[in-house]
Amino acid sequence: MSLDIFWFLPTSGDTRYLGKSDFGRPPTNEYMRQIAVTAENLGYDGLLIPTGSSCQDPWVTAASLIPVTQRIKLLVALRTSISGPTAAARQAATLDQALHGRLLLNVVPGGDATELAADGIFYTHDERYAAADEFLGVWRDLLAGDTVDFKGKYVHVEGARNFHPPVQQPHPPLYFGGSSPAAHELAAKHVDAYLTWGEPPAAVAEKFADVQRRAAAHGRKLRLGVRLHVIVRETNEEAWAEADRLISKLDDEDIRRAQENYARMDSVGQRRMAELHGGRRDQLEISPNLWAGVGLVRGGAGTALVGDAQTVAARLQEYVDAGADSFVLSGYPHLEESIRFAELVFPLLPGKKPVTLRDQVLTGGAFDVRASKV
Numbered sequence: 001m002s003l004d005i006f007w008f009l010p011t012s013g014d015t016r017y018l019g020k021s022d023f024g025r026p027p028t029n030e031y032m033r034q035i036a037v038t039a040e041n042l043g044y045d046g047l048l049i050p051t052g053s054s055c056q057d058p059w060v061t062a063a064s065l066i067p068v069t070q071r072i073k074l075l076v077a078l079r080t081s082i083s084g085p086t087a088a089a090r091q092a093a094t095l096d097q098a099l100h101g102r103l104l105l106n107v108v109p110g111g112d113a114t115e116l117a118a119d120g121i122f123y124t125h126d127e128r129y130a131a132a133d134e135f136l137g138v139w140r141d142l143l144a145g146d147t148v149d150f151k152g153k154y155v156h157v158e159g160a161r162n163f164h165p166p167v168q169q170p171h172p173p174l175y176f177g178g179s180s181p182a183a184h185e186l187a188a189k190h191v192d193a194y195l196t197w198g199e200p201p202a203a204v205a206e207k208f209a210d211v212q213r214r215a216a217a218h219g220r221k222l223r224l225g226v227r228l229h230v231i232v233r234e235t236n237e238e239a240w241a242e243a244d245r246l247i248s249k250l251d252d253e254d255i256r257r258a259q260e261n262y263a264r265m266d267s268v269g270q271r272r273m274a275e276l277h278g279g280r281r282d283q284l285e286i287s288p289n290l291w292a293g294v295g296l297v298r299g300g301a302g303t304a305l306v307g308d309a310q311t312v313a314a315r316l317q318e319y320v321d322a323g324a325d326s327f328v329l330s331g332y333p334h335l336e337e338s339i340r341f342a343e344l345v346f347p348l349l350p351g352k353k354p355v356t357l358r359d360q361v362l363t364g365g366a367f368d369v370r371a372s373k374v
Contacts, residue, residue, distance in 0.1 A: 001325065002351025003316075004225070006046040006075060007039045007338050008330030011061055012054040016333055018297050019250040025333065027056055029064055035335050036065050040072040042342040042355050048227075048328050050300075051077030051108055053115045059091060066098050075104040075175060075328070080132040082110075082119045085139040086160045093143060093166040101167035107132065107176040107191060109183075111267035112299075125267075129182035130154065136174070136190040143171035177227065179207065179269035187222065188214030193326060197269055198228035198303040199276070200287035205322035212323070225326030226319045229294050229304035230337065232312045232344050239306045246332060247281070247293045255281075258297040265299075273302040289315050304331070313348035 009032055014025040025031060036047055047065075049058040058077045065074060076095070078088060096103040109128040110116045116123065123131060131154035138155055141148050142162040149158050166172055176187050177195040184207075187194045194211045196204055208224050215222050231246070233239040262270050277284055277292040284293045286303070289311055295302020305312045316327065331337030346352040 001320075003320070003349055004045045004326040005346075005349065005352065006048055006073075006326070006328040007035070007044045008328065008334060009035060009047050009049045009061065010330070010334045011050060011056040011058070012052065014333045014335070017245070017249045018247050018294065018332070019254045029061075031335075032056075032061060033065065033068050035338065036072065037068055038335060039338050040069050042338060043346065043353055044072060044338070044342070046073035046075050046104060046328075048075045048106065048330075049077065051079060051106075052112075053118060059095065062095060062103075063098065069102075071102075073102045073104050074099060075106050077108045078105040078174070080107060080109050080135040081116060081121045081123060081128055084157075085135045085155060086142060086157055086162070088135075089139050089142040089162045090164070092139075092172055093162055093164050096166035096168055096172050097164065099167075103166070103168070103172040105172050105174050106195075107136065107174055107186075109178075109186075111270060112265050114264065125180070126182050127154075129178075129180075129186050132186055133189065136186075140171060140190070145170075175225075177269065179267075179272055183268070184211050184214055187211050188220065189218050191222065193223035193225055195225045195227050195326070195328060197273060197301045198226055198290065198305070199272065200290060201318040201322055204319060204324075208323045223325055224323045225328060226324050227301045227328045228330075229301065230312060230329050230331045230341050230345075231291070231304050231306045232309055232331075232341050234308060234344070236307045236311060239308060239311075243291050243293055243304065243306050247296060250297060255296045258299075262299055270299060273300075276303065301330070309344035309348055313345055316345075316349070 011027045013027050016023040039047055049061050051058050062074045062076045092105060109132040134152040134155040138148050138150050138157060142160060143166060148160040173193065174191040175193045175195055176191040188211060196207050204226060211222060231239050231243050233242060259274060262274055273295045276286045277295060284291050286292050289305055289307045291304045291306045292302055294304050305315050343356045347354040
């Protein structure tokens with residue numbers, strides 16, 4: 001079985017250290033393009049373009065990558081709380097046409113009430129998912145070519161149509177991640193692929209089973225995936241040293257402020273991430289080679305697989321055994337780590353081609369011994 005391996009576009013900025021850093025990189029469009037082109041050349045299947053108040057706009061960012069990419073798919077945030085389904089359908093169809101069928105959409109009802117309030121949205125947790133249910137029902141019908149009249153509690157359209165269909169029929173595939181019962185039910189009813197943040201494999205297997213059970217009740221079956229960071233080096237010792245270095249500039253006050261901020265959110269997934277480490281530095285390996293240090297100060301996906309290539313590939317296989325066929329990965333800095341992961345781990349993954357001349361003798365000069373007839 002071939003795996004889909006996606007990389008991540010850091011549209012809120014990049015860094016070599018979490019927390020305070022003298023090595024931060026702004027999310028310029030030139031840097032985003034550099035990461036995208038590198039990921040495509042390395043053989044990654046897709047790029048996740050995130051959303052949030054600190055991120056650049058994902059749709060504009062995706063459009064900027066059209067001239068510099070040809071194959072890689074773009075997984076773009078579809079915000080169901082802050083957009084209407086008719087305009088969003090038109091945007092999706094237009095971008096899918098421009099990408100010649102390379103668009104994927106990541107459904108985001110929103111996990112931070114404070115952030116949503118800044119956009120003028122004041123839904124409770126379950127209201128966000130109820131609104132997303134109505135939104136996606138209308139959105140899917142529009143892209144299937146229907147004229148839609150619908151009056152619900154959150155969405156009301158009359159005579160809505162989408163005149164220019166997307167390349168992918170009936171619509172670009174929908175991805176989604178969420179941990180609450182309401183989120184699982186939304187996934188079961190509407191999306192094509194369910195993603196979870198990187199919890200221990202047994203916990204991920206439980207979430208996968210619940211989502212698939214709910215999907216079966218709707219006569220559906222979903223693809224499954226995991227969102228993780230990776231820290232891979234040539235040896236396990238080097239990888240763990242890099243994990244320690246990544247958080248070496250954090251102090252206790254940085255962690256306290258970050259954890260207080262995340263505790264105010266009503267996201268079940270964010271709460272589960274926080275519970276993995278409890279804000280403590282001394283219990284970060286929560287499962288073999290699964291490290292929760294990223295989540296000390298980063299919201300969202302907060303765990304990383306740490307180890308040498310063989311170890312990381314083995315841990316990925318544990319998620320595959322639980323049902324995953326897709327992984328959305330990231331690492332710091334994102335440009336260099338995308339190269340390192342592809343060079344070291346791709347040769348060990350099904351369906352991925354090596355990107356290095358492994359086992360060949362190279363000198364890196366004009367008189368490389370490969371050319372020698374001696």
